[in-house]
Amino acid sequence: MGAHNTNHLQSKADQTVRISKSVFVSNFPEGCTAKDIWKVCNDYGIVVDVFIPNKKSKVGKRFAFVRFIKVINLDRLIENLNTIWIGQFHLFANPVHFERPKKQNLSPHNNAAAVSSYLRGVDQAKGQFQTGSYVNVVNGSSPVGVHGPFISSASVLVLDDSCVAERDMSNHVMGNVKDVSSISNLRTLIMEEGFS
Structure with missing residues (x-):
């Protein structure tokens, strides 16, 4: 019965993903929570999920992904979301360019193989990187056996037209x-x- 329930729940999640549209939202206040984004976006469509990552965008702003269902016209929804102001912040909305990859169903047999290959990789990594240290990275020296990408010590500052x-x-x-x-x-x- 448990396996049937799990498959039923996964199929509901799959159905939601199929009928929903995700929107990338940015430029909102630091103190804004997922609940706040949910409330302001729910006026323009049926929100089923809001996700605010801990990291920030390239320009240092917080961003969120808002998932809507029953969206007839995505362009119209985005135009409406672009009219939202939260305090002194004008919300910017764009369609999501890349959807999140589907989770793979791992059977206990496949899961055990994945764990054992992971542990082998950890053992190899331990043997290879034991001599590396923070000092080596700062000084730019590479200990024997460590092969990684070369990181330039020259600083780069990229500015846009603004x-x-x-x-x-x-x-x-x-x-x-x-x-x-x-x-x-x-x-x-x-x-x-x-x-x-």
Whole structure:
């Protein structure tokens, strides 16, 4: 009877996944909970699930996945969700580009094989990485037997167009000083040289 119940529940979950549409939602306050997102989104459709991951987006904002059922027009739903304001935050909604992969049904026999192969990998990893340490990573040295991707020590900063500031620099002077103590009266020195 237990196996029949499990299959019945899995089929209900599969049916829900088939008839539902997921929406990616971002730009909401830090203190906002899944319940809050559920309430504001439920005005525009029937919400069946809200998931807020612990990690943040590339721009440092929190995001959520909201699953709706009985969606006739997904584009219209997203347009409506884009009109929502939570406090001073304007909600951004987009369709989910990639659905979550289905969970595999593991029988006890397959599960035992997976666990044993995992344990073999752990044993191999222990033997291979025992000499590695945090100091080796910081110094950039690789201990013997450790093979991994090379990580560049050079920092990279990627900025988009919103970070570009356009200013009139025709009246600006740039240079360097030999003595740090001359910085305090630099304006006076520049004025004496004829710059105003």
